[in-house]
Amino acid sequence: MAKRNSFSIACWRVNPVPAVRRSFTLIDTSTALYGVFGDPVAHSLGPAMHNQAFARAGLNAVYLAFRVRDLAGAMAGVRGLPMAGVSITIPHKVPVMEYLDEIDPEARAIGAVNTVVNRDGHLMGYNTDSRGALKALGEKIDPVGKTAAVIGAGGAARAIGYGLVKIGARVLIFNRTPEKGRTLARSLGAEFHGLADLAGLRPDIVINTTPVGMAPARDAMVVDPSGLAPAAVVMDIVYNPVETAFLKAARAAGCRVVDGLTMFVHQGAAQFELWTGRKASLNVMRRAALQGLELLGGRFHA
Numbered sequence: 480m481a482k483r484n485s486f487s488i489a490c491w492r493v494n495p496v497p498a499v500r501r502s503f504t505l506i507d508t509s510t511a512l513y514g515v516f517g518d519p520v521a522h523s524l525g526p527a528m529h530n531q532a533f534a535r536a537g538l539n540a541v542y543l544a545f546r547v548r549d550l551a552g553a554m555a556g557v558r559g560l561p562m563a564g565v566s567i568t569i570p571h572k573v574p575v576m577e578y579l580d581e582i583d584p585e586a587r588a589i590g591a592v593n594t595v596v597n598r599d600g601h602l603m604g605y606n607t608d609s610r611g612a613l614k615a616l617g618e619k620i621d622p623v624g625k626t627a628a629v630i631g632a633g634g635a636a637r638a639i640g641y642g643l644v645k646i647g648a649r650v651l652i653f654n655r656t657p658e659k660g661r662t663l664a665r666s667l668g669a670e671f672h673g674l675a676d677l678a679g680l681r682p683d684i685v686i687n688t689t690p691v692g693m694a695p696a697r698d699a700m701v702v703d704p705s706g707l708a709p710a711a712v713v714m715d716i717v718y719n720p721v722e723t724a725f726l727k728a729a730r731a732a733g734c735r736v737v738d739g740l741t742m743f744v745h746q747g748a749a750q751f752e753l754w755t756g757r758k759a760s761l762n763v764m765r766r767a768a769l770q771g772l773e774l775l776g777g778r779f780h781a
């Protein structure tokens with residue numbers, strides 16, 4: 480990918496969004512194309528985050544959001560255009576696997592792909608959600624040998640639980656619907672418990688992987704964390720708002736907290752590194768994601 484300069488201009492939009500200063504990269508015939516495939520994608524922070532990261536690294540690349548309903552057609556487009564790399568989000572993380580040439584063993588074990596890398600026409604699938612969560616947690620605690628409570632039993636719980644088990648944490652799955660929780664726990668080699676048992680089990684780490692607390696229901700908490708040991712590290716994968724009610728209550732109980740934006744940025748940085756072979760600037764990506772969240776403002780209800 481050719482290096483090139485980017486520049487900043489003030490950008491005023493037609494709709495009533497405040498003027499913001501943004502960096503743009505000049506686009507030409509050698510610009511590499513990246514993007515996110517999902518439905519919906521109107522709330523995606525990927526374009527804000529990755530375009531700033533490309534610009535900061537001096538890479539001739541752009542990243543766009545594509546609302547994809549025809550996944551087969553979109554994946555044919557990745558080959559045909561060709562696109563250099565794609566982020567995959569809801570609802571395509573599992574179905575995308577059938578359109579790839581190769582799947583990384585970790586993504587295969589998790590059962591979902593959130594990153595596609597196009598290596599000269601060979602489409603390779605990865606999952607950076609697990610890595611992103613472990614990196615984010617690692618800012619506050621080394622999970623090896625610790626007891627980690629994972630709340631929820633969906634795709635995010637599976638990716639995070641898988642990563643934690645693999646590095647040697649003792650994983651406890653807590654879920655509203657016991658059957659779903661038990662199934663996930665069994666497949667990960669973890670234990671299942673009801674939500675009411677959380678504080679009594681004195682976990683070192685607690686991670687909310689459910690959407691509870693996401694705007695606009697900002698006051699909702701999947702479980703009250705006030706009974707947790709103050710030494711616990713509490714993480715939420717919800718990043719809008721950045722400080723959820725769950726994290727606020729955990730902080731008030733004396734726990735250290737890791738917000739969902741930190742995980743989002745780490746999984747994005749892992750994507751950037753897979754695509755470009757270069758280290759991403761976490762600071763640039765976090766600032767850009769925060770700016771993206773502010774811009775989305777009241778429109779962000781995903």
Ligand code: ATR
Pocket residue numbers: 631632633634635636654655656659660688689690691701
């Ligand atoms: P993803 O794949 O994105 O992780 P998902 O498959 O929809 O999302 O899973 C969401 C998880 O959040 C599920 O475990 C769900 O619990 P159930 O298995 O009981 O449905 C959990 N969840 C969602 N809303 C919840 C709520 N209000 N209270 C408790 N758990 C909730």
